[in-house]
Amino acid sequence: MSQTEQLNANYKYRINRVFDYIDQNLETDLSLTKLAEIACFSPYHFHRIFKFITGETLNEFIKRRRIETSALELLHNNSSITAIAHKFGFSDNSSFSKAFKNYFKVSPTEFRKQNPHRHTRISQLKSKNGQAYPDSEKYICILTNLKKWIAMNATVNVKTIPKMDLAYVSAIGAQNLQSAYRELMRWATPLGLLNKQTKMLTLYHDSFKVTAADKVRMSAAMLIDTPLSITGEIGVTSIPAGKCIVANFTIGVDEFEKSWTGLFLWMNENGYAKAEREPFEIYHNNFNEHPEKKAIVDFYIPIQ
Template identity: 30%
Template sequence: MKHYYYQRVKQAVRFIEDNLKHELSVDLIAEQACFSKYYFIRVFMAVTGDTVGEYVRKRRITRSAEDLISTDKSILAIAMDYQFESQEAFTRSFKSVYRITPAKYRKRGFHQLAYRKNELSDSKIEHLNKYITREPQIVETTPKKLVGVFTSTSSSQAHNNIRKLWLSFIPRIREIRHVKDIGMYGVHPYDSESKVEDFSEQFTFQKWAAVEVNHYEDIPAGLACYDLPAGKYARFTHKGGIRDFHISMDYVYGTWLAASDFELDLRDDFEHYGERFYGPENPASEIDMFIPIK
């Protein structure tokens, strides 16, 4: 039965993607999935985590953002292309997703990664239903003393140093004394000079690979200390090692955060690789993702 629902929703998503520049209604989309309107609304939400209306709106905004960068069309023309009744209505909706106006987005000249809404491909729909907890646990963490290494990196494949960072760090864990548990931490420290709205493939940020220790004594040469503050977090669990980890991140920032009653807080975010992590390529591995909220 689940497979039947997934196939119908995938069919509806393909129809939406092909018709973002045309008038769409829930009735019309439900027809493509061979469901009644009211049943389809419930099934779509259960499978994707979005309402039909929110998915359509966010996908139109994300596609319009691409057009702002890649074309010379006027903002009004782009608004009309994506079925907004006026430039003002488009600007309000765009700002609610990207946190800035279409004019400022175009002026910056790069694609923002945070808060965007990616297309729900077949693999992503499967991922949402098997490999990510859709609703997080809200937790209060304690302060942690970490020892590890760090690097500057970006999301672009050409400049992503995170794999290299872990390969250099893992062999050195045996040198560290006073380790508190078997887990490892991947930390993205908060940078007060940058905003999540500025996060693009070219954006450079710091990333740590570390373990928790009881106290800072006898730190091996070449390793550094990092204090991870306490705070309130939404804890998600990503399943399947590092494979498709970005899909889980896209869900958290593109679907869950915008629909929740929480706001992203200005603190570090991090991952914990604990006893359920069996290696980066192991499909049984689980990674806990900690998103700072308020």
């Protein structure tokens, strides 16, 4: 690794600490001075490096994360809009509604009303192909088909999982996830950590429901049994023990979004509420080695 690559990896490692702190403290005051201290940079250099790595200023990043997380709260629990506004640092409903509408093009009330099944990807009230969302009759048909899809393609259980320790590399944007996995494997290979029993997983820090694909932050990760010495942009973290919906799929790579959407529908239909922990996938094979190019994968949704 060149000196420049080592420097960039070190910067990413230090910014990862900031990501973790922001994730755990979105409801508190997140000052430039405090976050620069966590990253061990001067405020001036931290501001420049953060924007270089994320493509956003610190204030832009925090504001977006708060708005998007508040949108998920609207979808996944029954808290009042006032409570959600105060939770994420807005002084009143008016300031929250203005910021929310500026981002999603609809008010918080309309957002919640137009997503009664709490799984639809709303963005700007358009589907991916730019067409308006279907009318109620077609929408019910879509829901029915999703329920059938889950029934036919998944084995779903509710389990209490143990704590899982991970080594990981962060990626911002779906387009960068594969390179994060390559970096993780480049680190793990000389340590002898890759074998048939090794479990790889993707941890989702943002949701594709409310975050643009090129800004979704994910971690390419692997389960580890013992504490390890880490270098560069490799980080260590853990998934806490807790209750999860766990669904096993054997699916094509183009069926992941449908599977996640259907599983969140299953969660709502069965009366479960998502916990404030991050969903993730654990892979059991290399889909390129499957005769039908299928991925054997478990999806985990943490629940209350």
